[in-house]
Amino acid sequence: MQAGRDPYRRRPRARREGDLETFVVLRRSAWQTHDELEAARARATAGVERAAETIRWLRSYDIAETDGKFGWICVYEAATPEAIRHHATAAALPIDEILKVAGAFVERLCPAATATRRGGIA
Numbered sequence: 001m002q003a004g005r006d007p008y009r010r011r012p013r014a015r016r017e018g019d020l021e022t023f024v025v026l027r028r029s030a031w032q033t034h035d036e037l038e039a040a041r042a043r044a045t046a047g048v049e050r051a052a053e054t055i056r057w058l059r060s061y062d063i064a065e066t067d068g069k070f071g072w073i074c075v076y077e078a079a080t081p082e083a084i085r086h087h088a089t090a091a092a093l094p095i096d097e098i099l100k101v102a103g104a105f106v107e108r109l110c111p112a113a114t115a116t117r118r119g120g121i122a
Helices: 033-051 081-090 111-117
Strands: 021-031 053-066 070-077 096-099
Touching: 021 033, 021 081, 021 111, 033 053, 033 070, 033 081, 053 081, 070 081
Parallel strands: none
Antiparallel strands: 021 070, 021 096, 053 070
């Protein structure tokens, strides 16, 4: 390992045609109930499976908004932000903002994700 190099930080590299980039999508206060949230999750899952060449849904976090509604923070790999917008339109999902990830730093694995992969309760 090079001195001073952080092994947990992914550095940006030159993009090649066909590469997927990482994006964070904010969906704020989009659903009023857990049932609405689950219905949206089903639509999102079906839609992303049909668009596997241009978009990959990596992870989502359900968020409890201060107004009592629910939202999502979703992490995708996609060819372009437009591919994410197309998926959202097809699945009837709102988008408040799409942010391109410039780099990543991992201090430790997410305990909830680790437990889920092992069949535990998140």
